[in-house]
Amino acid sequence: MANSGQKVVLITGCSSGIGLRIAVTLATDEKKRYHVIATMRDLKKKDKLLEAAGDAYGKTLMLLPLDVCSDESVRQCINSVKDRHIDILINNAGVGLLGPVESISIEEMKRVFDTNFFGVVRMIKEVMPDMKKRRSGHIVVMSSVMGLQGVVFNDVYTASKFAMEGFCESMAVQLLKFNIRLSMIEPGPVHTEFETKMMEEVAKMEYPGVDADTIRYFKDVYLPSSIDIFEAMGQTPEDIAKCTKKVIE
Ligand code: NDP
Numbered sequence: 001m002a003n004s005g006q007k008v009v010l011i012t013g014c015s016s017g018i019g020l021r022i023a024v025t026l027a028t029d030e031k032k033r034y035h036v037i038a039t040m041r042d043l044k045k046k047d048k049l050l051e052a053a054g055d056a057y058g059k060t061l062m063l064l065p066l067d068v069c070s071d072e073s074v075r076q077c078i079n080s081v082k083d084r085h086i087d088i089l090i091n092n093a094g095v096g097l098l099g100p101v102e103s104i105s106i107e108e109m110k111r112v113f114d115t116n117f118f119g120v121v122r123m124i125k126e127v128m129p130d131m132k133k134r135r136s137g138h139i140v141v142m143s144s145v146m147g148l149q150g151v152v153f154n155d156v157y158t159a160s161k162f163a164m165e166g167f168c169e170s171m172a173v174q175l176l177k178f179n180i181r182l183s184m185i186e187p188g189p190v191h192t193e194f195e196t197k198m199m200e201e202v203a204k205m206e207y208p209g210v211d212a213d214t215i216r217y218f219k220d221v222y223l224p225s226s227i228d229i230f231e232a233m234g235q236t237p238e239d240i241a242k243c244t245k246k247v248i249e
Pocket of ligand 1: 016095189195
């Protein structure tokens with residue numbers, strides 16, 4: 001349970017990557033300013049986080065299950081937080097999707113929107129009433145540079161982040177009068193499992209109805225150059241966690 005003076009921070013998508021690192025960075029804060037509720041949709045994946053968090057688990061770090069695509073899971077998760085009191089919500093969970101639009105089913109596109117857009121909307125709707133009552137709170141959203149700029153072959157992912165940016169920009173104005181801040185973080189490439197997961201999907205991709213030039217450009221030009229960009233410019237999850245900590249301080 002949080003000590004008085006500690007801020008309760010709930011983070012989505014802490015099984016890997018940026019979410020895991022934010023949870024560890026905040027839970028191991030030297031001044032113990034944060035009580036971290038790290039959530040993940042499958043608690044069987046908790047070992048990597050617990051190993052990285054060391055003895056913070058059970059002190060400044062606790063775990064809860066949460067699938068941001070499920071209304072019921074979101075409700076249960078927030079209800080199980082003491083007094084539904086969350087000072088800082090960090091919406092980090094997200095999925096990528098890469099490839100020519102003709103190769104991607106509407107179902108896959110909906111999954112991306114359900115996670116990256118509606119996942120954030122569900123969380124904000126659930127925490128907002130209590131934050132409004134307390135007239136305090138901070139909501140942080142992990143967007144992307146692709147929430148600001150379209151990138152070839154990332155059409156659906158980019159659209160999901162643009163949608164979220166639009167929603168959050170509008171919400172921020174409403175929330176301000178209740179003393180609730182809404183911040184967006186827009187990283188460029190970050191070395192996490194995100195890229196690997198997308199590449200695994202690309203390896204299984206089929207190209208029905210896609211013209212030969214587009215397939216060649218995607219496979220022979222786009223993919224190798226995007227891997228090079230990741231190698232050359234990729235930040236670490238630690239970089240993004242430090243930035244997130246600065247944003248909430
Ligand atoms: P990872 O793939 O390492 O982490 C994504 C996390 O989201 C995982 O914990 C995953 O859980 C979780 N997640 C996915 N779907 C759900 C769901 N329905 N409910 C709850 N959790 C879910 O990627 P990153 O750490 O890189 O990504 C984190 C965020 O950063 C994302 O929003 C992404 O869009 C954003 N971002 C990433 C960049 C990058 O280059 N890596 C660049 C810019 C932004 P599970 O293990 O269960 O799949």
